[in-house]
Amino acid sequence: MLQISFWKRIVIWGLIAAGLIFALPNAFYTRVEGHNDAVAEIEVLGATPERDAARALWPDWMPGTLVNLGLDLRGGAHLLAEVQVGDVYADRLDGMWPEVRDALRAARDQVGTIRRQAGDATTLSVQISQSEGMGRALEIVRALATPVVSLTGVGSNDIEVAGQGDTITIRLSEAERSATDDRTMQQSVEIIRRRVDEVGTREPTIQRQGDDRILIQVPGIGSASELKELIGTTAQLTFHPVVGRTTDSTQNPGARQLILQSMDEPGVYYIVEQTPVVSGEELVDAQPSFDQNGRPAVSFRFNPTGARKFGDYTAENIGSPFAIVLDDEVISAPVIQSHIPGGSGIITGNFGIEESTNLAVLLRAGALPAQMSFLEERTIGPELGQDSIDAGRIACIVAFSAVLIFMFASYGMFGMFANMALVLNVGLLFGLLSMIGATLTLPGIAGIVLTIGMAVDANVLIFERIREELKTAKGPARAIELGYEKALSAIIDANITTFIISVILFVLGSGPVRGFAITLGLGIMTSVFTAIFVTRLFVVMWFERRRPKTIEV
Template sequence: MNHYPIWKSTLIAIAIVFGLIFASPNLFPEQPALQLKALQPTAAIDAQSDAIRTALQASGIPYAGFRADKDRVIIRFDSNENQAKAKAYFDKHYNDRFYDAMTITPATPDWMQSIGLKPITKGLDLRGGVYLLLQVDTSFLISRLGEANLQDIQSAMDDAKIDAKALTVVDNGSVKVTLQNADDLTSLENLLYKKRPDLTRVVDPNDSTVLTALVTEAELNRRKAIAVEQNTTTLRSRMNSIGVAEPSITRQGMDRIVVQLPGLSDPNDAISLIQSTASLEYYMVDEEAQASGKRKFGVKFINDENGRPVALKRKMIISGENIIDASSGLDNQSSQNIVSVVLDEAGAAKMGENTHENVGKPMAVVYIEFKPVQKVAENGETVTEMVKEEKVISVATINGQFSKRFQTTGNFTPKEARDLARSLRSGALVAPVYVIEERTVGPSAGKQNIEQGKNAIALGFVLVMIFMLIYYRKFGIVAVTALLLNVVFIIALLSFIGATLTLPGIAGVVLTMGMAVDANVLIFERIREELRTGKPPREAIKLGFDNAFSTITDANITTLIAAAILFSFGTGPIKGFAVTLSIGILTSMFTAIMVSRFIIHYWIERRRPKTLSI
């Protein structure tokens, strides 16, 4: 008896078991759900779960499932109506304790999820959700860069005792320095070479007292790229802070960011948080300029909440970038809403040094926010510009040294305090962003796309099955069995690696089905050729598989190369198509070459036919 190698039989058995296990979570439907996350990130997940269960029992709203997942709680419902009721209930009674977001989640049993078995992640076009294209406004980054460069140069010149008649910010964050004495020019050039080697020093040929510290185009582009990357990281942190599941936030081009929030059926809170640029900056008050009301070098005036100007020293102590944690609450003495902040090490050192040196002097807190404003350009087109709004929300006398932890007061409403704390906690945006494109795919549209995708796969499978059964008869049954296992393997692998399935991905599955039977067609035609030469069934089958192997391998390798190019240079759905196609090619080779051969070998050994029905 011609035995089939045991290792191959074992491999096929393991692959089938693996495929069935990892594909099984996709048998469960999706249900409307509510995600809840505590406002205070330090709250334990167990304490959150207990509080939410108690709230659900008090509300009398039925729910289908309850799961504590990492730092959030997900509640599943049987209907959209119960989901909406639960959101309204938590918005009304627990908005000071939890962030809530309506979403869609699979009804996979908890025991499956506990061992890592999860269904395929669906993209926006299948699951529904929000697509946002954000423009990063780098003009304010340049303005801020110029201000920082001016402060650095001024501080270095003061330490070196080099007198300047004027320092002004010019194009691209560069700084123009006008000296009191032309004899200090060489000293200034040496100073800038040591302190700020990133700046190019250009002396005015007509005036030896004027030197411009230039920001090069390469340096400017580098800083813009860093700003976009930092904004991407900050936005990802913000989405995680409100419990948005599986957000996709990626950079596009030089100054744009793509945000995809799958499964989010109520995007308003997320969009508001994405565009939120609220931050805080801390400055010392210039008491002399405040008393006289006169403008002078190194001082700027910003109005307070009552419209009165406050004279601030231009040198900023710390900003929102130095804040690593923030929470809202009530002051025990004044009962005002407050925001408690925690600084990073660099910020704590600056604040500690400043408060130590300025005990008894006033310090101001400036609230800053960027808002998009529609304007009509000279050519008649409507353009969006970011307008910076800033106001002094607090001026307090420093009574003693503090550094890492302190409280900021202001005329906050409870919601304003919570939103500001949330923005600060998730990180300040390096440059403001605004939405230039928004698309929302509703859950019903996503379900319709899924149904159409399932119908396409089912129709493709049936048509291929009919053709193979008619044309290759019993061998057609082998091809159909291998094709069915191929689909199972594709689903299992997509679930295992956590790939996102989109409509183009479904197209890749359908295409793979045709390519999978193509390998069987090559093998079966080779077997037919061998039978025509008078070979016995066993030998014809062996030669058919062996001779077709190189052809199948070459064809699939060339397709894999094309898929790799699509994945490397494509974006979004194109990458999804490439991933699905690549997985399908690999699984189709396995099912066509190994699974089909095993089934045929087993049938031949059991039946020992004199002729083959092919």
């Protein structure tokens, strides 16, 4: 019998209604976008008359999710950055020096005095005064090695230790360098993502390309130079013991020491030890605040390891100054008045509220582990993005109109049912894209246009099958029922193969290819749903109302 049960009809209409409701905000894009921005600002900064007015542009009880516009549609900035992964090796070896020094000092009666020698960036050289104790020294240093934490470095240690004469050389192993490169890239990608997310941009694309490159695309940002300024700032916070201060910037600071300019005192330079007591890597939180005099400041908090180091140092150096260094400039150099347990403190300096807020953002995001050079930069203006939207809209309208005319001319009333389902198909597609927060790009629009063309394929198969069944002198009800049943396998097979291709494109592709794959895959799902269920529901409802003795397809 040609019929659909009541509960199935409720489910079909319910899914259609849900999809169209989620797609509706895209028809009022500017208003909904202003509403969403106002809600986010009210949660962070509080309500104002202007924000309340913007919030009232769209009802709170309605869905407010939108299909995000990609870089080529909204405009924005594109950067291709190369990470100098080799810079991390020197920092890693430099950080090992205190541990090596303390371990060898514990065996001073066997190895004598210890002194670090100047060397290249990939080697840590340590000289001992008793060369006959080289065997013991090598044993001590090799005991500091740890296993490499990576899938490819299983069974390897992180350092290679060798000795010649009275000098010990320490290098990172090949497995550790490879693992360090991977960690550096992952950390760089994550820090860039956090920095970009902090400023509230929409749907940025930040992904690794190759061994040492990162692709950064941020829609809605003013220019590539603005994006470079945001992500290129190091924001490396360190705490160093102060050796002295001077007004002569050309003074030789001495071995393993640095001469850094004061941020608050023009013409004043601090001489500090090169190895910091605590670094920004051990920072877990930073928030803008005010000091006891009401001036803008930044409060910070260390993790347990950093808190222990900070507490031990302040307990052992009461009365001595220590320098708070940000990006090779001394913010302040207070004198330690007492033991500071808990690993928290406050940074004061000559900066305003906006500067303290930006500093807190950068410190929370963390320091980039290595320097970056920008190989490619491009700014896409919003006018070009609007041109792309207009071109995509024209392409969709032309494709839509051509399909509607063809289906009506070929199948008459049944073609009208297919056209109605096609309209709902596009609405459901935008509803799904809005629900998952997808980003629409020019290739994504191409996927929508392709979906419009493919959406009626299933209806063509069904209607042609109904024609074949009518030629065998079956009644209209039986012909329609057999048409849907016998065309189902061909519809499923054809769409499954295309869906598999879209999955492969999504997994193996990147950027625009993924955008095309998402719209194509979701379009296949909505097309199959509307062809098998929605169009059939229209036909059944029409048949129940008219009860025709004969039909023409």
